[in-house]
Amino acid sequence: MTETDYYWIVLCKNHGFHRRQNLFSPHKIALGETDAYACPPYLGGHFKVKCDDCGEEHSYKPQDVLRFEIAPPESFIAHPLFSDLPLSQEKRPA
Ligand SMILES: [Zn+2]
DSSP: OOOOEEEEEEEOSOHHHHHTTOSSSOOEEEEEEEOSSOOOOOOOSOEEEEOTTTOOEEEEOGGGOEEEEEOOOTTOOOOGGGTTOOOOGGGSOO
8 A cells, every 4th residue: 555645746747758658647746745635835827847867947826836746756855836735724733
């Protein structure tokens, strides 16, 4: 059984590269940890994300950000815009 967590993600736009690895789902780039209820951070416009897999950098809209339950990436570094996000009550340490 794999433990999963909620992450804010964007889908890599380098579809050609990732299609060779996984035909059915685009590569998800984890941006920051979240939970089932937290609101996305205020981004204020386009922002750039470098793919942790193919290494290409693309520009994303705030609307491209999705909440996804995934297995935590092995070497995860939160995107600067998504680090230190407040989580909802449930996950906050007592
Ligand atoms: Zn990629």
